[in-house]
Amino acid sequence: MPDDIILETRGLTKEFKGFVAVSDVDLVVRRGQIHALIGPNGAGKTTFFNLLTKFLAPTRGRILYAGADITDLKPAAVARRGLVRSFQMSAVFPHLTVIENVRVGLQRRVGTSFHFWRPAASLAVLDTRAHELLEAVGLAPYARMVAVELPYGRKRALEIATTLAADPALLLLDEPTQGMGHEDVDRVAELIRIAARERTVLMVEHNMNVVARIADTITVLQRGQVIAAGSYAEVARNPQVVEAYMGSSTAALGGAPA
Amino acid sequence: MRPATIGYGLALAAALAVPAVGVYPVFMMKLLCFAMFACAFNLLLGFTGMLSFGHAAFFGAAAYATGWLATARGWGTLPALGAGVVVAATLGTAVGALAIRRRGIYFAMITMALAQLVYFVCLEAPFTGGENGLQGVPRGSLAGLVPLRSDVAMYYVVLGAFVGMYLLIRRIVHSPFGQVLKAIRENEARAVSLGYEIDRYKLLAFVLSATLSGFAGALKAVVLGFVTLSDVLQANSGEVILMTLLGGTGTFLGPAVGAGLVVTLQEYLSDLVGGWVTVIIGAVFVACVLLFRRGIVGELLALRARR
Numbered sequence: 001m002p003d004d005i006i007l008e009t010r011g012l013t014k015e016f017k018g019f020v021a022v023s024d025v026d027l028v029v030r031r032g033q034i035h036a037l038i039g040p041n042g043a044g045k046t047t048f049f050n051l052l053t054k055f056l057a058p059t060r061g062r063i064l065y066a067g068a069d070i071t072d073l074k075p076a077a078v079a080r081r082g083l084v085r086s087f088q089m090s091a092v093f094p095h096l097t098v099i100e101n102v103r104v105g106l107q108r109r110v111g112t113s114f115h116f117w118r119p120a121a122s123l124a125v126l127d128t129r130a131h132e133l134l135e136a137v138g139l140a141p142y143a144r145m146v147a148v149e150l151p152y153g154r155k156r157a158l159e160i161a162t163t164l165a166a167d168p169a170l171l172l173l174d175e176p177t178q179g180m181g182h183e184d185v186d187r188v189a190e191l192i193r194i195a196a197r198e199r200t201v202l203m204v205e206h207n208m209n210v211v212a213r214i215a216d217t218i219t220v221l222q223r224g225q226v227i228a229a230g231s232y233a234e235v236a237r238n239p240q241v242v243e244a245y246m247g248s249s250t251a252a253l254g255g256a257p258a
Numbered sequence: 259m260r261p262a263t264i265g266y267g268l269a270l271a272a273a274l275a276v277p278a279v280g281v282y283p284v285f286m287m288k289l290l291c292f293a294m295f296a297c298a299f300n301l302l303l304g305f306t307g308m309l310s311f312g313h314a315a316f317f318g319a320a321a322y323a324t325g326w327l328a329t330a331r332g333w334g335t336l337p338a339l340g341a342g343v344v345v346a347a348t349l350g351t352a353v354g355a356l357a358i359r360r361r362g363i364y365f366a367m368i369t370m371a372l373a374q375l376v377y378f379v380c381l382e383a384p385f386t387g388g389e390n391g392l393q394g395v396p397r398g399s400l401a402g403l404v405p406l407r408s409d410v411a412m413y414y415v416v417l418g419a420f421v422g423m424y425l426l427i428r429r430i431v432h433s434p435f436g437q438v439l440k441a442i443r444e445n446e447a448r449a450v451s452l453g454y455e456i457d458r459y460k461l462l463a464f465v466l467s468a469t470l471s472g473f474a475g476a477l478k479a480v481v482l483g484f485v486t487l488s489d490v491l492q493a494n495s496g497e498v499i500l501m502t503l504l505g506g507t508g509t510f511l512g513p514a515v516g517a518g519l520v521v522t523l524q525e526y527l528s529d530l531v532g533g534w535v536t537v538i539i540g541a542v543f544v545a546c547v548l549l550f551r552r553g554i555v556g557e558l559l560a561l562r563a564r565r
């Protein structure tokens with residue numbers, strides 16, 4: 001595994017009772033890139049993420065991450081190695097405040113997470129960094145609000161901030177802009193681009209404008225299989241991709257040109 | 259001053275005045291021991307979200323260990339109490355390690371089965387006195403300095419222990435560890451995805467809860483001077499659940515209030531109505547569950563939050 005490859009799957013397959021959700025996927029993610037995973041609903045994108053983060057065990061295949069085989073690791077162990085995900089369904093800690101949510105992401109690195117005798121005020125050292133992250137996703141004014149009271153789009157933003165708080169080397173985002181308004185989409189796209197300066201991003205994204213704008217490499221999944229991979233321009237020209245998206249090979253793939 | 263501060267001040271003043279106003283101190287000490295037990299239990303149920311059906315095992319095993327060491331072995335009060343706590347912690351580690359891998363009802367069933375095992379050991383083992391239990395556990399003294407034979411001296415020690423445990427539980431809940439527990443309770447998958455090995459956190463919460471429950475049991479053995487099978491019985495595990503739910507899970511004071519209510523009803527009604535006391539407590543419980551689901555303290559807090 002060359003140094004510039006952070007993640008590689010070999011023949012990764014997941015079957016659910018005879019139904020193949022992810023089929024023999026070979027995927028290579030290069031360090032420092034924003035890699036988009038696209039494909040119609042039910043293509044197996046979320047299942048693929050669940051395999052990478054060990055929330056599901058693969059039926060077959062291997063996962064190599066940063067030079068090591070992580071196929072048999074536990075989910076928390078994978079996360080501690082720097083492969084951290086967000087969820088498609090908004091996953092915040094609903095009755096924690098916004099800043100507390102982000103602090104949970106930061107806290108593990110302080111090394112006091114088992115210290116039951118220490119006051120919680122000892123976590124105040126994390127507040128500066130937590131505020132920076134909230135600022136970046138536009139949530140700074142809501143820091144003291146309970147997460148459950150945030151509107152949907154802001155919950156998604158909070159989830160991204162919490163995921164970034166864990167300082168992943170490889171950031172997995174499952175439809176980060178889903179359900180967001182225009183402005184929020186732009187802000188999150190920009191945020192991902194900034195975050196990618198120091199890390200690699202693998203993201204599932206439906207918004208082709210976002211994909212066209214920020215993704216370096218695109219992999220297209222359909223019925224669990226990779227049908228195309230390459231730059232936006234390459235993928236957009238692929239007749240199979242156009243067909244999968246538009247139902248006809250004559251229509252062009254939407255979104256701004258790369 | 260905040261209303262909570264005033265409330266605590268009044269409660270503490272009342273508790274300090276108990277021996278002076280003629281409330282039977284032994285009854286108050288028993289109440290406080292069960293209040294500690296319920297608070298310790300609530301650390302697991304209310305603040306971690308795990309329902310154990312076997313907490314009497316920790317309460318009872320520690321009571322037996324302390325009682326036996328103090329009588330048969332002539333240990334001093336503090337070492338005997340300490341040993342009881344160690345027994346509960348060890349037992350808690352073993353039971354917890356087996357139980358936390360399961361969720362919900364399976365978790366509850368494993369704790370119940372293992373507690374039943376502990377009960378049988380206490381029934382059959384040669385050093386527990388079988389059906390008779392252990393009698394005449396001496397109160398001894400506090401490190402040879404303060405003799406505890408007098409009920410008043412003993413009462414203040416128990417009150418101090420209760421306040422200490424109450425503050426400790428507050429600290430645990432409001433610690434970096436407590437913060438992770440809260441996150442796990444709110445969204446387990448999310449906590450895992452951020453790199454937390456949740457089984458380890460749950461195990462530590464279980465062991466802390468078992469250890470503090472053991473302390474309550476051990477202290478009760480010293481206070482009342484006897485240990486019987488009822489301390490380790492399944493019914494005792496059920497009672498602590500009832501106390502906690504009555505007072506309010508996940509509140510700091512609720513379990514203590516629930517324990518106070520149950521112990522008081524048991525004490526005063528058993529003379530009047532005999533065996534019917536269980537039925538009455540059951541009815542109170544049903545009424546509470548139907549009328550205020552959050553428990554007594556939980557409802558009061560919700561009421562205040564609404565205003």
Ligand SMILES: Nc1ncnc2c1ncn2[C@@H]1O[C@H](COP(=O)(O)OP(=O)(O)O)[C@@H](O)[C@H]1O
Nearest residue numbers: 016019021039040041042043044045046047048
């Ligand atoms: N736990 C599961 N059990 C059975 N089938 C599943 C499970 N998870 C996902 N699937 C199926 O696998 C397919 C891929 O789903 P998913 O990975 O969520 O797709 P995507 O994220 O690309 O929309 C779907 O047909 C879905 O119904």
Ligand SMILES: [Mg+2]
Nearest residue numbers: 045046047088
């Ligand atoms: Mg999906």
